[in-house]
Structures are given as C-alpha cells and as structure tokens.
Amino acid sequence: MKKNLRWKIILVVVVIGLCLYLSYPPGEKIHLGLDLKGGMHLVLQVLTDDAINIETDQAILRLQEQLKKEEINFENITKGRLGEIILTSFDQEKEGQLRKIIDEYFRDWDSSFSGNKVTLKIKPGVATYLREQSVRQALETLRNRIDELGLTEPTIQRQGIAGDRIIVELPGVDNPERVKEIIKTTALLEWRLVIAGPAPDKETLLQKYGGELPPDLEILPGDPKRTQGGYYLVQRVSPVVGKDLRNARRSIDEWNNPAVAFTLSPDAGKRFYKFTSDHIGEPLAVVLDGKVQQVATIEDRIRDSGIIRGRFTQEEAEDIALVLRAGPLPATIKYLEERTIGPSLGADSIRKGLRATIIALLLVMGFMIFYYRVSGINAVVALILNIIILMGALSYFKATLTLPGIAGIILTIGMAVDANVLIFERIREELATGKNVLSAVSSGFSRAFRTILDANITTIIAAIFLFQFGTGAVKGFAVTLIIGITASMFTAVFVSRIIFDVYLGKKKKIKKLSI
C-alpha cells in the first residue's frame, strides 16, 4: 500500500469516527426544531413609537413646569407629529428666557422659532437611541417573564431590519393562551385617586366639566373581568408605579380569596406613606395597563406593602404577580406571527420524515448497485458516510433539524450520488476508448471533478440565498442542504477514490472493472 493512501485512509477514519462521536446518540445530540418537537413560535414587534411618545409626554410636563417657574405665559402646548412639541403664542418679550430654558433643559431636542411659536423636535440620534433602548428593555423583560415560567430551553432573539422584532421560541408549551397573555401584558401598575365613577359611559363623567376635562384628570375604563365595568374619572398622576415595586407574589386576602401582595422600595414607600396620609377616606384605584382593577377607600396609611384584590382566580393572581416581578414593558408589543405545534404532530412528522428518508435511501442504493454493480457498492458506502458526516456537522454546529431539514437530507441523498454518477459515466467512457482500468479510473475522477464542482457550487449559491431569506424551518433546510452537498464532495470524490485505489491495489492486474 502506498504511504500516501494510508494517510488518506486514516484521515477518513478519523473524520467518520469524530462525526459518529459527535452525533451519537442522535436523539440527544441532534437539536430538533419546534415543528418536530412541538412548541410555540412567536414573532413580536415592539412598537418603539411608544418610547418616543413617553419621552414627549415627559418633556411636555417638564416644559410646563419650567414655563410656570419663569412665569412665561403661553396659550397652548400640543403634540405635533411623532416626537414633536408645539408651543403656541408664548410671551415674546421673554423669548430670551425661553431659549435659555430650551438650551439648558432640552438638549435632546432641536428647536425652531417662528414668531410666537416654537416647535421642538426630538433629535434623530436620540430617537434612535430611545427606540433601541425600548427594544433592549423589552427583550430583557420578556426574558425575565419567560424565565419565571420555568420552561426548558426557551430562545429569545432580536430580528428584523429595524431590529424591532423579537422571536420567541418555547418548546413543549402546554398552555399557549396563558403564555401569550403573560408575554403581551405591559404590566404597568399605577395607583390613581378616583374623582368620580363608576359611570356607565364617558359622557356622564364629562358632563360635570362641560365636556372638557382639566389636564390633570383622565377617564379610564374598568377591567370587565375584575370590576362591574364602566368608566372612572381619575387623577393623571400616580404616586408610585410598577418600577417602584420590590416584590410581588400571589397571596390571599382576609376572606381567603386570591390576591396579589406587593412590597415597595423604601423610597417609594415613603412617598406612598405621605400620599395615603394626605388622602385618607378617599377612593383609590389600582390601575394595570390603563384598566381599573380595583377601587378601595384608603382607610389607613400604607407604607411599603399591601395587597391588590380584584376577583382573581388563583392562576390570574399568580400571573399578575409574575409580570409585576418581571417589570413593565417599555412599549406595547404586537404579535405578528404565532405558531403552536402540538407534540403529537411533531412526533408524527418525525416518523414520516424518517420513513421517507429510509425509503429514499433504499431506492437510491438499490439503483446504484443494480446499475453500477460492484462500483455501485462504492457509491453506497460513500453515501452512508455522507449522512454520518451530515449528522456530525449538524450536532457540531448545533444546527436545528426541522422537517424541511429532513427534506434537505433526503435531497442530499439524491444529489450526493450525482457526483458518483458523473465519475462512473466518465470512467465508462474512458474504458470504452480502450484505456486500461487504472488510468480510466484516474482520468475519470480528474475529468469529472470540475463538472461536479460547478454543479455543487450553483446549488450551494442558491441555498445560501435561501438561508439569508428564510425563517426558522426553511433555514434548517438550507443548512442541511449546504452541509450535505459539501460533505458529498468529500465522500463521493475523495473517499470513493480511496475505495477504488484500495480495491484496485489489491488486484494488481485487473482487466475488467465492474461498473
């Protein structure tokens, strides 16, 4: 045996051994996609405009405060387009002071004066930063919430050109509705003083104010699940908010009904103590995500802990405590896509996919041996090694095997032997011209190689674009196809050649090749 050949054989054995080690047992080493394992796939969009709006609202409050302090009169402050504040008919004699305020307190805003009107516009860089922050914070919050659910192997990723999409994959979810609810809740908790209500409709509340509410009040609906419904007139400010919570957990009230117990941070506790002291005897509403959950009269001063009652079920109390602990979302979240695959459908797909793979494998192997005889066995060995390498590579790269991925494996089976076919046909042609076996094999391999390379590269180019564009399951297809075809270059060309060399090397004076 030539020394060169021995090293080649060792290389092949090592590669195959490594791939077997990497992929055995396949049940544990190969990472299955949600379509095979069952689970939930969600695509969410963070409405980052919310972050800009919140910043604008706060800026308006700040502006009002400063104008009051400097005693600058004005007619109105309104929100223009997204990230725009318009101040109209201000006292032009005090323009200098106004400019100073803007310079000092509104560095993140571009201002333009025209007569007695000022337009403030949030700087593009700041807007981008706010959007970015809101996505990051949403990601963090979602991660916390999903961790609290205690699911195995969840994945949460950012995606999209604007980076405002989040993909959540949760294998083996039993109760998809509950999970969705938990993810979507903004979980913004507030306490608001109730001025009037509940009333059956908004008009009744508006009547007292002649149809126009003072700026410090607003009307909120009651959560139909927790209250009698209707509308409440409440104060706009909340003394403490969800951010001030130190902890929240499911609890029971004095009548043993499910409730949510909360603890405030010391600082917020002081504020809440002062607030409740000032308003003893007045009704206070607990507001979650803009809906009134419960209204109770302040009977005593509350320092840093209390409970929220509101006709909860056990599970609802648990879930609300969970989202409160994980913190509020900085912006609204919208579902773009939602797929739930039951575990039995996944198992069925695996069964059918395996069945199709085995049948395809047998058909192709049978054909190759039938058509190319002994040389066909060579191709069959190469094909089996190809699949072993494919499995090894899939587990090494921690790629996800999906149902289209299985289709990719099946296609690889059909395409990998193409290289063998091209080589064998070329060898036959060379033999037909009267060359001896050894040189026919040698030139068959070398002359077919370029064609094989061309053919495989075009397929890989297409698969790369598919990978770029594809989502989830289709990506899995592109990955198996790329790996499978690359591996076929190794097995059908390199390994096949070795097998021929070994086979022909033993029989020194071979006259005829079974092909």
Add this chain to the structure above:
Amino acid sequence: MQIFKNPNFDFMKFKFFAFGLSAIVILVGLLNMTIGKGINYGIDFAGGTLIRVIFKNPVPIDTIRSLLNSQGLGKSRIQEVGATQQEYIIRTLQLTGEDIQDELEAHEIIGNKVVDTLRPSEDKTNLEAGLLDLNSIDVQDLTELLPPELENRENIAQQIIDYRRVKGIIKSFEDLSTSLNLPPEALTALKEKTFLGNLAILSRETVGPQVGHDLRRKATQATIWALIGMLIYIGLRFKFAYGISAILTLAHDVLVTVGIFSLTNRELNLPVIAAILTIVGYSLNDTIVIFDRIRDNLRILRKDPLVKIINTSINQTLSRTIITSGTTLLTVIALFLFGGEVINDFAFTMIIGVLAGTYSSIYQSCAYLYFWNTIFKPKKGLRK
C-alpha cells in the same frame, strides 16, 4: 448495464416544437397567475389562521363544512388528512380588517370560533360540569388529579401524555388502561374527574398581514439574487453566450414550475419557495454537464457544424443527465409519497422542478445557445 447504448437522437430537430410546448405551458401559467384564478397564497404570505384538528370518531367533511357554514365560516378551506375522516386542516377565510393592527387578533377570534363550532355540545357540557378534558390536559394538572396514594403518579401521568402524543387523541379509557396497564385506582380517578374530548388541536398557526408582506418581498429578492449569483458564476466559468443560455434555461424552469404549481389547488407557502430556490440551484447541473461537453467537442470535432456538435454532446451525456436527475427524482418521490402532509407541497414542487430542469437541459438550453450563436455571431465563436 446501460440505459442508452451509443444514443444518436436528433434533439435539435425538435427545438421549435420544444419552444412551442414550453411557451404554451409558461403562457398558460402566467395567464392563470395574472388574469386567471391567481396564485393561491398560503398563510405564510397572505396571513390567516391554519388549524389542524383530530377527531376521536370519524366526522365526514360535509358535516364539518355545514357546521362551519351555519356559523358564517363557510369560506374556510377544509382539507382532509389521510382517509380516516378524523384529521382535518382548516384555514379560516382571509380578513381585510379595517384596522390592520388588530387583524391578527381578528384572525385569532375567528380561529377560536372555528374550534368552538367543531367542538360537540357533549364536550361543552362536560367542561361546564367541571370535568377536565384528558385530550388537552397538561402533565402537571394530570398528575395532581391522580390519587396521591399512587407512588408513581408522575410517571403514570407522563405515560398517559406520551400515549396521547403517539395516538394524537385518546379514544377510550379502556384502550388507555389496557395499553398502559394502569392501576385500577388511577383509572377510577380518571373516569371520575376527566372526560375524553371529541376534538384535539394538533397545531395552530396564525400569521399577521405584515409578515406575509415582508416575506413576499424577501422571497422575490432571494430568487432574483440567486439568479444573479448563477449568472455571475456561469459567466466566470463559461463564455457569455453560455451564461445567457443557462440563465434563460433557469428562468424557463422557474416559470414552468411556478406556472404548473399555480394550476393545482396547492397553496404557496414558505417550503414551496424553498423548493423553487433549490430548483434554481439544482436544475443548472445537467445544463452545465452538457455545456462542458459542447465546449470540449468544439475543440475535438472542429469541422462539424454547430448543430451536429450540440446533438453529439447531448447524446454523449444523455445517460448521466437521466441518471442524475433520476436519483434525485427517486428521493423527492419518496418524500412526496411518504413524507406526510406538512412537506407534501415542497415535494410536489421539487418533482415538477426536477422534471422541468431535465427537459430544459436537453431541449431548451442548447437551442438558446444555438440561436445566440446564429443571431449574434460572436467573433471568437463558442470555443474558449
């Protein structure tokens, strides 16, 4: 063994016939896509809800249709899976909601309505009576419901869930207890606290309109970029005339595949796009083999006219063209017949694509090359 022993067919003779045939197929396909019934977009592209359900007992498709009809859901598409009358895929009708933001939620509400309509009143009564549905219960609740005296109740619960996973739906308590050899007290507890729901949801997918919109753009872009990638690669490896002919052949394959696909009742979903892109990559293989041979033969058989050289080349490579496509075809047919419902459209598209690719390598690609050469008469000819 050989399929063809020294074949000598005059393929080029049929070039006009082949052009005509392809033109008709492509034209019919394009007409169907534009002014005909159009492309049947699946939920990946059009948005909507797809629910796959399994019934405990056979329910004829007409019953399902009339049930949905009675609730104003008559436009839903209903597809039977297998022939047992138990498994169905239901796609709810498309909505063009006034407020696109809420469209996904609207889809969900309709989805819920479908499930609610199909669920027999017997199940609803049982649910109202406080019983739990063993066909949708999760492992935690099931464990808690088994008598605590049972030492291995976690195990039993898991076994029941696994049994359900394999069967899709549990048909009777008797089947369950004999298959799993359940202890009598477990069975009693199950019978007392649960019922076997008539309907289980195997999968449920809802896609909003925005995703579909983005996807359509991305799919088109990916296909065009893949074609450009091919053009560049072929351009680097071959002379321009070959590159143009190869790309025309590819465009032919894609148009034929999409055209025939649009004539079927199948829905265009992501896996189908994957199949089309794979065709873009794969169908070129046979063409490359033939072009390679034409280039060689132009050197060897200098005196022969181009038509003869082309014919010789196609004939010389005929068996490998047929065999390489044949092995791939074998595998996609296996996938088509045995791979199950989910991957069926993909396999179908691949079958058309592989067939179209083989046909076009033989009958189209070389004809394009020939015409290019006759019309533009490149100075150095096709030799390199």
